[in-house]
Amino acid sequence: xxxxxxxxxxxxxxxxxxxxxxxxxxxxxxxxxxxxxxxxxxxxxxxxxxxxxxxxxxxxxxxxxxxxxxxxxxxxxxxxxxxxxxxxxxxxxxxxxxxxxxxxxxxxxxxxxxxxxxxxxxxxxxxxxxxxxxxxxxxxxxxxxxxxxxxxxxxxxxxxxxxxxxxxxxxxxxxxxxxxxxxxxxxxxxxxxxxxxxxxxxxxxxxxxxxxxxxxxxxxxxxxxxxxxxxxxxxxxxxxxxxxxxxxxxxxxxxxxxxxxxxxxxxxxxxxxxxxxxxxxxxxxxxxxxxxxxxxxxxxxxxxxxxxxxxxxxxxxxxxxxxxxxxxxxxxxxxxxxxxxxxxxxxxxxxxxxxxxxxxxxx
Amino acid sequence: xxxxxxxxxxxxxxxxxxxxxxxxxxxxxxxxxxxxxxxxxxxxxxxxxxxxxxxxxxxxxxxxxxxxxxxxxxxxxxxxxxxxxxxxxxxxxxxxxxxxxxxxxxxxxxxxxxxxxxxxxxxxxxxxxxxxxxxxxxxxxxxxxxxxxxxxxxxxxxxxxxxxxxxxxxxxxxxxxxxxxxxxxxxxxxxxxxxxxxxxxxxxxxxxxxxxxxxxxxxxxxxxxxxxxxxxxxxxxxxxxxxxxxxxxxxxxxxxxxxxxxxxxxxxxxxxxxxxxxxxxxxxxxxxxxxxxxxxxxxxxxxxxxxxxxxxxxxxxxxxxxxxxxxxxxxxxxxxxxxxxxxxxxxxxxxxxxxxxxxxxxxx
Numbered sequence: 177x178x179x180x181x182x183x184x185x186x187x188x189x190x191x192x193x194x195x196x197x198x199x200x201x202x203x204x205x206x207x208x209x210x211x212x213x214x215x216x217x218x219x220x221x222x223x224x225x226x227x228x229x230x231x232x233x234x235x236x237x238x239x240x241x242x243x244x245x246x247x248x249x250x251x252x253x254x255x256x257x258x259x260x261x262x263x264x265x266x267x268x269x270x271x272x273x274x275x276x277x278x279x280x281x282x283x284x285x286x287x288x289x290x291x292x293x294x295x296x297x298x299x300x301x302x303x304x305x306x307x308x309x310x311x312x313x314x315x316x317x318x319x320x321x322x323x324x325x326x327x328x329x330x331x332x333x334x335x336x337x338x339x340x341x342x343x344x345x346x347x348x349x350x351x352x353x354x355x356x357x358x359x360x361x362x363x364x365x366x367x368x369x370x371x372x373x374x375x376x377x378x379x380x381x382x383x384x385x386x387x388x389x390x391x392x393x394x395x396x397x398x399x400x401x402x403x404x405x406x407x408x409x410x411x412x413x414x415x416x417x418x419x420x421x422x423x424x425x426x427x428x429x430x431x432x433x434x435x436x437x438x439x440x441x442x443x444x445x446x447x448x449x450x451x452x453x454x455x456x457x458x459x460x461x462x463x464x465x466x467x468x469x470x471x472x473x474x475x476x477x478x479x480x481x482x483x484x485x486x487x488x489x490x491x492x493x494x495x496x497x498x499x500x501x502x503x504x505x506x507x508x509x510x511x512x513x514x515x516x517x518x519x520x521x522x523x524x525x526x527x528x529x530x531x532x533x534x535x536x537x538x539x
Numbered sequence: 540x541x542x543x544x545x546x547x548x549x550x551x552x553x554x555x556x557x558x559x560x561x562x563x564x565x566x567x568x569x570x571x572x573x574x575x576x577x578x579x580x581x582x583x584x585x586x587x588x589x590x591x592x593x594x595x596x597x598x599x600x601x602x603x604x605x606x607x608x609x610x611x612x613x614x615x616x617x618x619x620x621x622x623x624x625x626x627x628x629x630x631x632x633x634x635x636x637x638x639x640x641x642x643x644x645x646x647x648x649x650x651x652x653x654x655x656x657x658x659x660x661x662x663x664x665x666x667x668x669x670x671x672x673x674x675x676x677x678x679x680x681x682x683x684x685x686x687x688x689x690x691x692x693x694x695x696x697x698x699x700x701x702x703x704x705x706x707x708x709x710x711x712x713x714x715x716x717x718x719x720x721x722x723x724x725x726x727x728x729x730x731x732x733x734x735x736x737x738x739x740x741x742x743x744x745x746x747x748x749x750x751x752x753x754x755x756x757x758x759x760x761x762x763x764x765x766x767x768x769x770x771x772x773x774x775x776x777x778x779x780x781x782x783x784x785x786x787x788x789x790x791x792x793x794x795x796x797x798x799x800x801x802x803x804x805x806x807x808x809x810x811x812x813x814x815x816x817x818x819x820x821x822x823x824x825x826x827x828x829x830x831x832x833x834x835x836x837x838x839x840x841x842x843x844x845x846x847x848x849x850x851x852x853x854x855x856x857x858x859x860x861x862x863x864x865x866x867x868x869x870x871x872x873x874x875x876x877x878x879x880x881x882x883x884x885x886x887x888x889x890x891x892x893x894x895x896x897x898x899x900x901x902x903x
Contacts, residue, residue: 471772
């Protein structure tokens with residue numbers, strides 16, 4: 177992981193905690209968006225995020241573009257330092273002040289980049305909400321669960337204490353927290369990791385967001401709990417008509433739950449397709465490497481994994497060509513000289529590679 | 540890599556037995572921790588490991604899989620006598636470690652080494668890589684200074700780190716994968732017979748994880764190492780293990796050959812774990828929500844009576860609350876602790892839904 181992302185994540189966590197009540201910003205009057213074909217719910221174009229770190233310019237995100245609609249689940253997959261978290265924090269405006277964000281992030285047609293904090297705050301909650309990886313650090317440790325949800329609700333909804341309390345309990349039931357009434361009075365440390373994550377989801381849903389960003393939301397959970405939380409997220413998505421962006425390093429999670437997948441490497445999208453298309457016809461050698469390296473239950477014992485050597489590139493000195501070329505088994509001279517753009521080569525399937533794997537084999 | 544075998548302390552393993560014989564044998568291990576409330580009042584006893592017996596055979600990898608709080612890490616530490624288990628026996632090559640003290644224990648324990656999850660947290664940040672790897676050699680007085688230096692170079696080479704380039708670095712100058720390689724080199728320094736990996740690759744990115752897993756396999760081949768491989772990821776455990784033990788709330792549910800645990804699980808919890816794994820192959824993607832179990836593990840301070848899984852088990856019946864299921868052998872080398880084990884799967888077919896299938900009490 178690059179130092180840049182490390183810094184971004186650390187800063188972001190503190191920002192996130194401070195802003196936790198703010199995730200419930202806005203008015204309740206906003207109806208749930210259905211995302212008509214006219215303006216996409218979320219449209220990101222040529223997003224760049226740079227950090228200054230020890231006098232060096234660290235390019236965390238380098239020209240990311242995608243769009244997503246209400247009711248869709250988009251998975252953004254990548255390793256540490258691929259820019260998946262930084263690009264998502266840019267959407268909610270939760271990057272440290274040292275981050276230089278350029279490009280365009282449009283939410284229902286409105287530009288979010290450069291929006292002053294008070295206006296940005298109005299979007300967090302009824303429009304966009306985020307669930308983070310570490311529920312223990314995202315919740316206030318000495319505040320009762322219920323109070324934290326009430327704070328999120330009352331920060332922006334014109335509800336009195338009693339109504340807000342009722343709404344909070346309702347939310348806890350919505351996220352299927354057992355004994356919601358009792359949990360309302362408890363502190364975060366009295367809850368298990370899975371339950372805390374449910375509370376975080378309840379806070380995120382307090383104002384019925386149109387877009388929910390789940391940043392490794394189930395990574396810290398056990399596999400059976402992860403399955404429960406993912407099912408819950410997808411159910412709620414259907415119920416509320418949200419768009420869901422799930423950020424993960426787990427290919428299996430994306431294959432099981434997402435409609436569409438974007439694979440990121442060194443701050444760029446390198447492959448994008450519907451889940452069924454991507455996992456049946458992998459084109460980008462990096463995606464292929466990721467897929468092959470995943471431990472699989474159906475592999476014989478002690479089987480050696482196909483590995484790519486080396487490490488992700490230094491984000492302060494990206495190579496001129498394809499960022500994956502130094503590690504790519506199929507790299508050729510043109511890969512090192514010029515960077516392949518992300519283009520639609522097959523209907524609905526985009527990749528950024530001069531020599532893609534066709535039919536699962538290197539050409 | 541044969542040069543490594545000439546290093547100090549290498550003859551130790553010459554005494555180890557043929558592949559397949561029992562290397563580590565744990566009997567009825569029990570580990571409990573007292574929880575203190577305010578004012579030091581005894582608040583309860585965490586039954587972290589409750590009567591667990593298992594064996595690791597020479598040259599094999601035994602995988603232990605379980606969720607948070609299942610007691611898998613405590614189990615590993617009980618084996619190492621750090622801290623000592625409350626009761627039970629741990630035989631390493633027929634010698635009961637529980638009965639050993641002081642120097643004897645240290646001498647025997649050198650044959651078991653551990654690799655931990657957090658690659659940064661398990662290395663002293665102020666030490667140089669070469670010093671970290673040399674430490675066990677110093678501690679056990681293996682060879683003189685020059686011999687130790689030579690051995691450190693060999694070990695770093697072995698784990699794929701250039702000694703000239705990395706020897707003088709400190710942990711913070713390394714990536715997570717490189718730190719884990721240093722930890723592995725340190726574990727190998729005394730030529731152990733058994734390496735205990737506690738979530739050793741869980742915090743690594745998938746491409747780095749694959750590199751480290753391959754390193755484990757390479758070392759296994761070269762030195763006939765045995766592993767006790769502990770992880771929460773069943774797919775990962777299945778891939779590296781000859782046999783797999785499934786743990787739930789301080790107890791073993793099922794132990795058997797990795798392949799038959801995967802193809803023919805007997806315990807409903809094993810099936811639930813298998814079905815919770817998201818597969819990266821959409822053609823094999825399970826029907827969502829099919830076998831997932833509800834609820835979360837109960838507290839190990841007050842575990843359920845009888846079978847500890849019964850509160851979440853779709854097959855649970857009255858008997859499960861009254862009577863604790865004994866571990867019994869159902870298939871070849873395959874044992875399960877369940878009153879109502881799952882019926883055998885049809886070869887190559889889907890599992891019978893445990894919620895609708897008639898309970899095949901003891902007949903599977």
